[in-house]
Amino acid sequence: MTKDAILASIRRGLKRGPLPADQRAMLEGRLATHPRHLIPARSRVPRPEQIALFIRNVEKEFGSVARIAAGEEVPEAVADYLAAQNLAPRFVLAPNPELQALPWAEKPMLEFEARRAQATDAVSVQHGYAGIAETGTLMLPSDAARPTTLNILAETEIVVLRASAVIGAYEEAWDRLRRERTDPVTGGFMPRNVMLVTGPSRSADIEQTLELGAHGPRRLHIILIDDDPAALPVA
Amino acid sequence: MVQITSPAFKQNAARALGDAGLQKALGKAKGAFLQRRADAVSRLPEFEQLRDIGRDIKNHTLANLDFYLETFAANVERAGGTVHWCSTAEEARATVLDICRKADAKTVTKGKSMISEEIAINDHLEAHGITPVETDLGEYIIQLRHEHPSHIIAPAFHLNREDWEADFRRMHTDLDPNRVFNERRDILAEARTKLRSRFLAADVGITGANFLIAETGSSVIVTNEGNGDLTQTLPRVHIALASIEKVVPTLEDATSLLRLLARSATGQDFSVYTTFSTGVRRPGDLDGPEEYHVVLIDNGRSNMIGSEFQEMLRCIRCAACMNHCPVYGVTGGHAYGWVYPGPMGSVLTPSLVGIDKAALLPNASTFCGKCESVCPVKIPLPNLMRHWREREFERHLTPRAVRRNLGLWAWFAKRPGMYRLATRAAMGTLSLLARGKGVFRSLPLAGGWTEGRDLPAPEPGGTFMARYAKMQREGR
Numbered sequence A: 001m002t003k004d005a006i007l008a009s010i011r012r013g014l015k016r017g018p019l020p021a022d023q024r025a026m027l028e029g030r031l032a033t034h035p036r037h038l039i040p041a042r043s044r045v046p047r048p049e050q051i052a053l054f055i056r057n058v059e060k061e062f063g064s065v066a067r068i069a070a071g072e073e074v075p076e077a078v079a080d081y082l083a084a085q086n087l088a089p090r091f092v093l094a095p096n097p098e099l100q101a102l103p104w105a106e107k108p109m110l111e112f113e114a115r116r117a118q119a120t121d122a123v124s125v126q127h128g129y130a131g132i133a134e135t136g137t138l139m140l141p142s143d144a145a146r147p148t149t150l151n152i153l154a155e156t157e158i159v160v161l162r163a164s165a166v167i168g169a170y171e172e173a174w175d176r177l178r179r180e181r182t183d184p185v186t187g188g189f190m191p192r193n194v195m196l197v198t199g200p201s202r203s204a205d206i207e208q209t210l211e212l213g214a215h216g217p218r219r220l221h222i223i224l225i226d227d228d229p230a231a232l233p234v235a
Numbered sequence B: 001m002v003q004i005t006s007p008a009f010k011q012n013a014a015r016a017l018g019d020a021g022l023q024k025a026l027g028k029a030k031g032a033f034l035q036r037r038a039d040a041v042s043r044l045p046e047f048e049q050l051r052d053i054g055r056d057i058k059n060h061t062l063a064n065l066d067f068y069l070e071t072f073a074a075n076v077e078r079a080g081g082t083v084h085w086c087s088t089a090e091e092a093r094a095t096v097l098d099i100c101r102k103a104d105a106k107t108v109t110k111g112k113s114m115i116s117e118e119i120a121i122n123d124h125l126e127a128h129g130i131t132p133v134e135t136d137l138g139e140y141i142i143q144l145r146h147e148h149p150s151h152i153i154a155p156a157f158h159l160n161r162e163d164w165e166a167d168f169r170r171m172h173t174d175l176d177p178n179r180v181f182n183e184r185r186d187i188l189a190e191a192r193t194k195l196r197s198r199f200l201a202a203d204v205g206i207t208g209a210n211f212l213i214a215e216t217g218s219s220v221i222v223t224n225e226g227n228g229d230l231t232q233t234l235p236r237v238h239i240a241l242a243s244i245e246k247v248v249p250t251l252e253d254a255t256s257l258l259r260l261l262a263r264s265a266t267g268q269d270f271s272v273y274t275t276f277s278t279g280v281r282r283p284g285d286l287d288g289p290e291e292y293h294v295v296l297i298d299n300g301r302s303n304m305i306g307s308e309f310q311e312m313l314r315c316i317r318c319a320a321c322m323n324h325c326p327v328y329g330v331t332g333g334h335a336y337g338w339v340y341p342g343p344m345g346s347v348l349t350p351s352l353v354g355i356d357k358a359a360l361l362p363n364a365s366t367f368c369g370k371c372e373s374v375c376p377v378k379i380p381l382p383n384l385m386r387h388w389r390e391r392e393f394e395r396h397l398t399p400r401a402v403r404r405n406l407g408l409w410a411w412f413a414k415r416p417g418m419y420r421l422a423t424r425a426a427m428g429t430l431s432l433l434a435r436g437k438g439v440f441r442s443l444p445l446a447g448g449w450t451e452g453r454d455l456p457a458p459e460p461g462g463t464f465m466a467r468y469a470k471m472q473r474e475g476r
């Protein structure tokens, strides 16, 4: 079998046979404890600064952020953003219970369907799982309530994110996923797809000059709900 | 396999030096990459420490590669995916074709993948009636032009805006021939529109993988355009092509390497899309592929383990070494004659295709050491090139004249434009040759150049040959 041939060739190079049981156990231990390496100091700051760092980094990467005081204000924030961008008030909404429960009826001009995205959708409103302050990155793990297509098909992606879900480093987001999720197929924690998204899509393939709006969204807008008293800006 | 023109490196390089369009493109592109990387590195004070960590993670993985590959494969299968182990490019091609046929595929979208160039999958699919569509912007125009990428992260590094416009006019004949491209973004917008329908129609999506994660059985792609995600999300079948050295143990290991990758490559703090794919669509999921295949390719790499070239397998394909290479900077990537150009190609290509076909590449260096100093996983590229040259001397593969003057180093040194770059970038090496006199009366390896003139030398040091002999003694 090719598999055996490749493994045998690797072991020949390593000048050993299959790993002895004690070394295997050591490596399995490393996988189970998945030790962290150095985490840059930049994100290890008090909560209000972490949020500020997240916002700064999103904006540096050509995304935008609107900060609101409570979830009830999301429909208004969506309506305002679409109007400001001259976009039709129509979108595909992630079929997420938290998002669906928002008071959309208060903004009757907003038309939406909760489903996966299609090629004809111009705007998507996605649910953010975590925000990583270190680089202004969103973590968007797939599941029935957070379809991957909402991250890539529409020209404009709006992500609703709780400030309490903004953390410092990627590693903290992985640990949260490990804690909170059990996969129905593997029993592990990884969903089918996890996207880490930093700003809207772009390409530098033409003369190494950056242009926004390649195949993914041209605009990435984050509506940040201030649900974390400890994370509010210090007055 | 992609036709190998590495034996003609000299002729290729000479042609490149005389190609005005290429020189213009190279001149424009180079500075951008260098400045952006330098800025990104300066924003992260821990960058140097992370390079050591990156090196150590990769070394640990390579020392236990059998274990991590088996763990990875078991976890892919637990998530409903299939792993196909392939020793050779032929096996990999046959495997991909077989998956596509079973899926009854007519068109296949593709994300950027160097291993797909290495196994030349596009030609193979086409020969069997399946249309591959490159979706990365740079790869897309390369496919329109029937060329190969000239750079591992910027495939169209050698092209100017005028080339893009001309090719788009030539190929997109359904559009108004008199349309105006005012800005680069108009070119981008046209490609976006053109490719949209392709994404939606594809039966199979093929991507590469920047990393494989043993802990979770995930394949990771890193892109800015989002084409890779459309490629691996929309079709019913996703195939990830990956060589065996892409595996790392855990998400934490991958995360540390990701901190190095984008900064070293494009000078971004993080790429726009870093995506982890693990198995097939879960019950209740509304999108994502129903089949997930990882084609795990050796193609010569396992033979590098235990050899003096093992360290090359740490490479995370960031391209910093070629971006900073004075030789690449004037020849571009095509001169190297195979898939991987620049310093990393000069080490890897002989390992994968045989030194007999790539003997000149390890000489295509000024030994300025810049590549090693920027490599995020600290691969000692100049040393590895020296190993190849040693081997090549032993085998007497080099023509006598080349042996006498150490070949291309001198060849480049005799080209004034090239030499200016070399002197700027190669102070370290040159100082070794000056023997503390501050001036070169004769360069031991470039007599032809120093016959009529002296070359001011930067700083005193031991001779190249002395140092070379010492390194050999030390077995480095």
Ligand code: SF4
Binding pocket: B264, B314, B315, B316, B317, B318, B319, B320, B321, B322, B344, B371, B374, B375, B376, B377, B378, B379, B381
């Ligand atoms: S050898 Fe180092 S610098 Fe060159 S591409 Fe590989 S990782 Fe990057």
